[in-house]
Amino acid sequence: MAKHEQKHAMKTLPDPMVPHPYSVRRVSRDTYDTFTLELEQANGAGGPPFAPGQFNMIYLFGVGEVPISISGNPARSNALVHTVRAVGTVTKPLVTLKRGDVLGVRGPFGSSWPVEEAKGSDVVIVAGGIGLAPLRPALYYLLSHRDAYGRVVLLYGARTPADLLYTRELEDWRGRFDIEVEVTVDAASGDWRGNVGVVTTLIPWARFEPSDTVAMVCGPEVMMRFTVQALQERGVAAENTFISMERNMKCAVGFCGHCQFGPTFICKDGPVFRCDRMEPFLWKREI
Amino acid sequence: MQTLESVLAEHRFLKGLARPHLLELVDCASNVRFEAGQYIFHQGEEANAFYAIRQGKVALEVFVPERGAVVIEMVTEGDVLGWSWLIPPHRWRFDARAVELTRALAFDGTCLRTRCEEDPDFGYELLKRFSRVITERLEATRLQLLDVYHG
Numbered sequence: 001m002a003k004h005e006q007k008h009a010m011k012t013l014p015d016p017m018v019p020h021p022y023s024v025r026r027v028s029r030d031t032y033d034t035f036t037l038e039l040e041q042a043n044g045a046g047g048p049p050f051a052p053g054q055f056n057m058i059y060l061f062g063v064g065e066v067p068i069s070i071s072g073n074p075a076r077s078n079a080l081v082h083t084v085r086a087v088g089t090v091t092k093p094l095v096t097l098k099r100g101d102v103l104g105v106r107g108p109f110g111s112s113w114p115v116e117e118a119k120g121s122d123v124v125i126v127a128g129g130i131g132l133a134p135l136r137p138a139l140y141y142l143l144s145h146r147d148a149y150g151r152v153v154l155l156y157g158a159r160t161p162a163d164l165l166y167t168r169e170l171e172d173w174r175g176r177f178d179i180e181v182e183v184t185v186d187a188a189s190g191d192w193r194g195n196v197g198v199v200t201t202l203i204p205w206a207r208f209e210p211s212d213t214v215a216m217v218c219g220p221e222v223m224m225r226f227t228v229q230a231l232q233e234r235g236v237a238a239e240n241t242f243i244s245m246e247r248n249m250k251c252a253v254g255f256c257g258h259c260q261f262g263p264t265f266i267c268k269d270g271p272v273f274r275c276d277r278m279e280p281f282l283w284k285r286e287i
Numbered sequence: 288m289q290t291l292e293s294v295l296a297e298h299r300f301l302k303g304l305a306r307p308h309l310l311e312l313v314d315c316a317s318n319v320r321f322e323a324g325q326y327i328f329h330q331g332e333e334a335n336a337f338y339a340i341r342q343g344k345v346a347l348e349v350f351v352p353e354r355g356a357v358v359i360e361m362v363t364e365g366d367v368l369g370w371s372w373l374i375p376p377h378r379w380r381f382d383a384r385a386v387e388l389t390r391a392l393a394f395d396g397t398c399l400r401t402r403c404e405e406d407p408d409f410g411y412e413l414l415k416r417f418s419r420v421i422t423e424r425l426e427a428t429r430l431q432l433l434d435v436y437h438g
Contacts, residue, residue, distance in 0.1 A: 129436030159436050186431045190348060190356035193386050197360055198430040201423075205365070223435040 016253050019059045019104025022047075024097045025079060030165045033087065034130060035095040036071065039080040039105065047072075047080030047105070051112030052137035053244060053272040057252050058082065058094065059104030066090040067249040067267070069134035070108060074141055080105065083133035083165065109252040111272045113138040114242055115145075118214035122150040124206060124236070126227050128157050128199055128219025132165050134244050134271075135218050139173070146178050153180045153206050157199025157223070160185050161192055180207055199223065203230040210235030217275075218244040225282055228275055238276035245270050245278065291316055295392065298339045299365035300416060308409045315398035321345075321385035327368070334371030334379045335396035340364055343389025348382040356382070360424070370417050372396030 022039040029035050040046055047056075050070050059065040066088065072081025086095045097103065115138055123142055127135050142152050154173065158164045164183065174181045182202045184195035195202065199219075215236050217227050224243050231241055247259035247266040254268030262281035264270065291313050295301050301309070319338070321327055327338065327345060338345075345368055347360040359381065362368045368391070371379050377396065403410030 131436075157436060159434065163436070184361075186434070186436070188358045189354070190346070190358060190384075192346075192358055193344070195361045195363075196346070196358045197427050198435060200430065201427050220435060220437065222433060226430060226435065 016106060016109075017251065019057070019065075019106045021102050022080060022105045024099055024101045024103070026099065027095065027097060030083060031163055034083060034085045034165060036081060036083045037094070037097070038072075039082070039103070040078075046076070046078045048108065049077065050074055050108040050137075052115055052141050053112040053134055054108040054110050055134070055249075055252075055271060056080070056082065056105050056107030056109070057249070058084075058090075059106070060090050060094055061102075061104065063093055064090045065104075065106075065250075066094075067109075067246075067252065069244075069271075071133040071136045072140075074137050075144055083130065083136075085130050106252060109267060111270055113216050113244075113272055114214060115141045118142075119145075119148040120150070121240075122153070122208040122213040124153040124155065124208050124213055124215045124231075126155045126199060126203070126215065126217045126219075126231075128223035128227070129159070129163065130165065131217075131219030131223070131244070132156055135216060136166065136169075138216055143173075143176075143179065150212065151180065151208050152178065153182075153208050155182050155184075155199055155202040155206060157184045157186075157202075157219075159187070161188055161194075182206065198226070200226050200230040203227070203234055213240060215241040216244075216272075217241065221245070221282070228279070228282070238279055239274060241275035242272055243275055243278060244272050291318070291392075294318075294341070295339075298341065298392065300339050300367045300420070304412065308412055311402045311406065311409050312394060312399075315395045315402065316392050317395075319391050319393040321389045321391070323385055323387045325385050327383040327385060327389075328379045329382050330379055332379050334369060334377045336393050337370065337372050337396070337399075338368040338391040338393050340366050340368060341390045341392065343391075344386040345389055346384050346386050348384060350382065356384075360427075361386070367417075367420055370421060372399065373414075373417060 025040045026038040027035055052074055055067050055069045057065050058068050068082045071083040084091050084094055086092045125135050173179050184197055188196055213236050215231050217224050245266050247261055249267040250256045250258040252267045254265040259266040295309055342364055345362045346358045348356040348358050351357050
């Protein structure tokens with residue numbers, strides 16, 4: 001490339017540190033503390049293309065910025081969808097936004113679920129709590145390319161039935177014959193008819209061929225550690241198991257070092273990692 | 288037609304059991320069926336059986352004042368229900384309610400305890416299998432206590 005072309009290219013490359021204004025199109029409540037935001041650009045367009053598992057930095061002007069996984073359908077670009085649990089300084093006011101309110105978005109950033117590499121194999125998706133949100137784009141992708149995969153299994157655990165996300169979609173997926181959906185909660189009242197127990201208890205009995213399975217796991221770190229263990233006991237190799245990590249991401253491009261985890265930066269090298277690469281560090285308390 | 292022995296041999300909990308031990312179990316076993324909503328046992332009652340679930344779903348519940356019945360575990364096809372028959376004072380610690388039509392093999396506790404005393408090999412084999420179930424449920428309970436979804 002000639003020097004002037006390089007200069008021009010540099011000029012036109014979007015600065016990853018500059019947030020783009022998006023307005024809220026819709027806010028829907030998923031649970032008592034979790035909401036899904038649909039965002040659009042000023043011209044009514046949705047978000048840029050993204051791969052399942054990637055995240056955006058959402059900037060609430062005057063409050064702060066947080067990394068939030070994209071939870072929408074990668075095949076539909078008419079809206080940028082994020083599911084947010086209202087627990088922090090930024091996320092609490094974030095979910096009080098109304099239609100038309102403006103916020104800043106940087107991204108998409110990071111690695112993605114190996115939906116292409118998994119073609120031809122069984123796929124088991126294990127989600128815990130809000131961990132279903134980053135996995136939902138992968139599920140959309142798998143279901144829209146269903147013939148390309150063997151068995152598809154979704155194992156989803158939450159604290160109580162009131163904590164379950166996307167209940168309508170879970171029902172739809174349950175109604176399909178080409179995906180096995182098992183949902184479990186830690187505790188329930190007498191009218192609950194589903195499973196009770198942690199999500200790891202579903203793994204021994206789920207129908208998939210361990211030697212030819214790609215596992216995608218997302219949830220709090222302690223849940224992922226025990227899930228990885230249960231998958232390995234079932235015979236799923238660590239190199240076929242993928243986890244999505246979360247740390248204190250700030251710049252999202254590997255400059256600031258806030259999200260360093262062992263030899264990696266979660267924002268740039270992750271958030272989705274092949275398990276065998278992260279396993280030595282998962283059990284280290286100091287990291 | 289399937290014999291009771293072959294039904295027992297196919298159950299996940301009893302797979303791989305030596306034939307003489309299976310026959311000991313057959314002597315203590317019967318087929319049972321519970322309708323949806325029917326209680327199989329209540330907390331505090333004498334525990335004199337265990338159940339190998341063949342089909343259906345059973346909720347283990349604790350009644351909590353002002354909250355009603357709280358489901359603490361769901362037992363399904365291939366699982367076993369109840370170990371209080373084995374451990375004194377032989378009283379159920381929870382309520383068990385069939386959530387849907389449930390078919391199971393019921394094993395008489397008095398009969399089993401007698402066989403275990405008379406045949407320590409059989410008793411040890413059964414104890415090993417129950418220990419595994421108890422260990423798995425203890426680990427699962429510990430994870431539940433950890434509140435693993437609260438990241």
